[in-house]
Amino acid sequence: MQVDPVLARAFSERADGARDTSVPLVGLFGEGVPLPLIAAMGGQGIDVKAPPLTDPEDGPMVDQVTRATEDFMDSFATRFLHRFADGAFDRYAALIFARDDVAGLAAYQYALELRRQGLVPARGPQLHLWNLLHTGSAPAMRFNRTELDRLIAMLSAVLGARLDLDRLAAALAAEERRAVALAALPPGGETAFVARNAGRWMTPEDHVARLEPPAREGADRRIALVGTACDIPVLHRLCAEFGTIVADLQDYGRIVPQPRTGEPLDMLRRIAGDPLCLRAAPPARFTRALREGTGDADLVIATVNRNDDALGWELPGLRMQVESRGGRFIDLGFLPFRPDAAWIDGARARVAEALS
């Protein structure tokens, strides 16, 4: 089944495809930023973490960034920084970095430092750290409330707008319609992956208008994916040869909760309650969600980025749990940022062996 061409283009071009948008753009590095809030204040949230698909071939390489970034830095952060230094986001009103994204803080601090030292031009968007804690305690929620106020103040300053409750209600409704449409998509398959993620670079209205659920495939061999952020459907394509992906719990594979109401604490609770955020605290919450989310899979496939500090602690326990219920578990090891044919062939052989 072919993916809608508009969605395919949005997915491929990513932030570059939104260049001509007339609405002020607000770049988002990481999950957990309340999108309806940005929309209600007149901006459009655009993912800036995942680079355009052609980035490995034609993406900028800026010397100042090459000199400043360690080779073990998260690839999403490194590619973002090159693009940032090259001016890809100069016309954005702001760039928001989620502290609870595993690469968000480094991306923010390096961008800030490059600018402070004059290694990149001072022009360009406001850089904002969204410190929201994925923790449900009362002190954390009080802190999150101040973070929300800080976010609103920043958006108000850069977008020149006050938060309008009617516009917020409309934006929440639009986002909710998108959530319903996304929930109707199957969790696996390349087509659904592209269709789902294309919305990161589209308004909810445009996105929903293009979403048509592809037919759900039969679930003869039920496969679940766990891992760190993966913004390309490489494993979806591969797994289609063997069965059906019934859960993709990785960032860019899963649907991250967005607020449903404009009531600040409710808004924050929805986001902070996301148990599959890698920095959700305490981590036992993540462990439970990971196990529940893979609970009906015949095969669980794990991959991690080379700079993973968090997920790797979960995998031995998850393997034990999956195998104890009769499922199979394979750890494909480190997933290159853009895997080559040799890596894919190796992974294919491992999956085939596990299912033989």
Added chain:
Amino acid sequence: MNCAAAASAYQKDWLRGLRGQISGGAPYAFVNADTPHELFHHMGVPMVTNQWWSAVISAKQLAPHYFDRMEALGFHGHLPRYSSLPLIAQMEGDFDRQPWGGLPPPAILCARASSDEHPRIFQRWADLTGAELHLLSAPAVAEPKPDWWVQAREDWETFYGSDRLDLMVAEMEELIEALERLTGRKFDRDGFAGYMARIDEQERMLDDIAQRMADAPRLPMRIAEQMPNVMIPQWHRGSDWALDHVRAFRDEVEERIGVDHAVCEGERTRMMWIGAGLWFDTSFYTAFEESHGAVFCWSMYLPFAADGYIRADHGDPLRALAARVSSMNEQLHQPPWVNEWLVKEALRWRIDVAVMLVPEHDRFSGYGSHFARAALEAAGVRVVQIRSDMVDPREWGREPVEAQVRAVLDGKEA
């Protein structure tokens, strides 16, 4: 016995005593280095620090066994190592293999979420031992001013941010309640101010020692001696022993300076060691004295005792403690803080060459390395970056690393 040996002997005795106490039913805490140790001390709860214990395991040359074991258990080979070593030793459960017979299960655990591995490592500890887990949140300072060591001593409210401090105080209050439940004692808030004042006195003495050493014409004490003299009292900060020890440390340094004692008679190059200690091969620090008159004068532990710890209490010692803790580790590793601080210190100590440990696997400690290198080079300091790990010797090549450093020293002397 010199001070460093006395500190090490004290710590060994202390651990032996701790084992005795624990065997008698006393609860102890297992905590990360960047947590509010002061609360545990003040409540009389003995405490073992994860990174200190990791260094001890490494110094006993046991790390390769445990890291091989870690991968055999299915943990991937790029996970951070410094903070994970004690966990793997605990998971293996062979206490005879561990230094000093290993650790019994703790009663309470505490870590800050400053780096992504810490909450998970401590969650595994909790799963393994059943101990109560306290995780302190670590939101970042959104607008980090470069000169943190100036601003944080007095004006920490502005510098760290009231919302972050409110959060840390509230989470520390929860920890205090847990310690009260554990001990059956009330937290003595009046006494806490006095206790914090003693710590302040200790850190100010260390500040004074650092300045004297920096000013001395030649280095009077190697960093391998400085480290136990600073860090062992830090693990017991505010105690009578810690203050007495730091006084003795100060006296020893003063005496050495007074007689123009130099650890290297032919000192002609002053070096700084950037990063955590090279715990499995501390003799590396003297490797260039004979050949190049090059001495490692500086490691972070002594100057950080002042800059990282001294926080005016402004009548609210708990909040001052929150200020001390809320960005403790970040100041040593994140731009712009790390680069600006290292330059300030390099100039103060008249450093010629910096040797920087870049631990690829402990990424939190490795980030900021290139910014630091560039800043030091701009300040006229030659920089050698070495890729290794503070506790894992498996990829350490003493000869090639020595060659790397020698090349820079030769270049300086050419």
